[in-house]
Amino acid sequence: MQSYALLIGATLSAGTVLALAALGLLINEKAGIVNLGAEGMMLCAALAGFATVVHTANPWLGFAAGMAAGALLAALFGLLVIWLNTNQYATGLALSLFGAGFSAFAGIAYVQARLPELPRYGIAWLADIALLGPALSGQHPLVYLSMLLAAGLVWFLYRTRAGLVLRAVGQAPESAHALGYPVRRIRLAAVLAGGALCGLAGAYAAIVYTPLWVEGMVAGRGWIALALTTFATWRPARVLLGAYLFGGVTMLQFHLQASGVQLPSQWLSMLPYLATIVVLALISRNPAWIRANMPAALGKPFHPG
Template structure:
């Protein structure tokens, strides 16, 4: 039983960065902007967060630095795609490549740094429950923040007025514009919020998940996250579950190996993408499904004058 509890604990931890970044991309895409730059944002935020913790020795300041770096990059991205109407896909790809190179460059002197050991966090009382305590209540606070964030995001998008405006911009920016909403500014706010969340995820990876800095250390997590929002058909709850599913696949594979069952890791690495393609194929076959789930203006530029 105990190995299963620990496997569950590791899975929750592995899925957390994916979930946070996934929620960030969700808010982006709900208002109609695709940000393929997630990987680059996460990398730059990872080095920003790591470097900050090296100098200040405070994780939370590091997270804030990661969020700040992510928001700043997203601001530039938002300005390019919303005001200059550059192609969202090309701009996002460029941002990803820029992020990979830039983070490696500024991170050179941090490659050999190490962070001091941390106290393990545990929720009092609950952590002492046998099995479930170890699995569920002895995690880093960020694991719980990710879960709380999912509920907050669901409420915000589907229960609040601002969320409704945001979604309507994602569906039809022209109508929202006609009603007098400032489409471009609201979109920019979404993009910046999304960048900040991607940045938080990046900082979590370099400060807590693998507390060190190396070039390209997010290792494709940004791309998995992009797949994740589609896989989750743009629903916050499903983003969280999908994140645990994708995170769990790797942990399960190592677990099986340790038990002597050999599964090709290459096969499992591609599973999230296969799953995403399957979901895409399924929802694309059914027009009502697409209409219900996918923001209609996703990836399309908006010209307020036209």
Template sequence: MDAYALLFASTLSAGTVLALASLGLLINEKVGIVNLGAEGMMLCAALAGFATVVATGSTGLGFAAGMAAGAVLAGIFGVLVIWLNTNQYATGLALSLFGAGFSAFAGLNFVQAKMPTLPKYSIPGLSDIPLIGPALFNHHPLVYLAVVLALGLMWWLDRSRTGLVLRAVGESPDSAHALGYPVRRIRLLAVMAGGALCGLAGAYISTVYTPLWVEGMVAGRGWIALALTTFATWRPVRVLLGAYLFGGVTMLQFHLQASGVQVASQLLSMLPYVATIVVLVLISRNPTWIRANMPASLGKPFYPGN
């Protein structure tokens, strides 16, 4: 039973990375911007967060540094695609490649660095419950914050005035502009907010999930997070559930290896990416359903003069 509790706990931790990044990308896409640079932003944020914690011993400052790094890179991306009207897909890919290269170069001196010992987190009383306690109540606060964030984002997008304005910008930027809303500024703020969440996910990887720095440690999670937004049909709670599903698939490979299953480790490592492809293929079989949920202006440039 302890092995299953450990698997469930690991699923929540792994899913938190994907949930934070996917919610950030969802905010981007709700205003009509596709950002393929999540992988690069997460790598730079992972390095920024790790380096900050090594220097200060504070995970809070590490998270702040990661969010700042993600927001700055997203802001640069936003200026290029929103004001200079560069191609969103090409610019996002360039950002991803830049982040991978820059983090590898800037992180050379941190490969052997060690973080200070961080405190263990648990909820008193609840963490002692057999099976349920180790599975649910021994996590870093950010794991629970991801759940609250998904629920709060769902309410904000559906019930608040600012959330409805943000969705309106994604559905019809021309109409929002005609009503007097600053479409470009709203899009930039949304892109930077999404970048900050991707940065938080990157910092979580290097400071909590696997507290170290190695080149390319995000390992494709940015791309999976991007696929998750489509998988979840742009709905925050579905993003959360999808993140835990993919997190569970990721951790299953380690559980099977520990259980002595005679399967090549390379095949097990493929599981999360195979699952991503399978899910996207299944979803793409119903394009009408996708179009009904997808923001109408997704990936389309906006020209205020038109």
């Protein structure tokens, strides 16, 4: 029982990285913008957050630095695709490649760095919950925040006027523009919010999940987060559940190794990415279902008349 509680707790922590990034990308896509640069933004944010904590010993400043780095790169992306009308897919790929290269170059000095001792968090009364208590009680506050964020996004998107406007911009930007809404500014705000959440995910990965910095440490999670938005059919609650599913697959490899399962480590390391491919292949068998849930203007440029 103890081992399963540890597995669930590790799943929640691993899933939080994916959940924060995927929820940020969901906001982008609800506004009609596809950002393939999540991997690069998360890497730069991971470095910014890690370096900040190394120099200040304050993890919250590290999270703020990660969010700022993600938002800054997202602002550059937004300027190019929203105002200069560059191709969203090509620009996102360029951002991802830039983030990977820049973080590797700028992070050389931090490869051997160690974080100071960070405070431990937990909510004691959660330990009394049957079965899940031990897994829930000792989590970092950002784990709980990601759950609240998913619930808050459900309320924002489907219960508020601002959420309705955001979805309208992603469905029919020309109609939203005709009604007097500033489509470009709304899209930029969505891109900034998405970039900040991707940055928070990257900082969490470097400060809490794997408290170190190495080149390429995000290890494809930005791409998995991007796939999660499609897997969840652009629904925040499903994004959260999908993040925990993929987080569980990620941690399963370590659980199997600890249980003495005799499989090559390379095969176990493939599990999260194999699961991503399988899920996308299954979803792609029903394109009509995807089209029914996908924002109609997703990936399409908008030219105000």
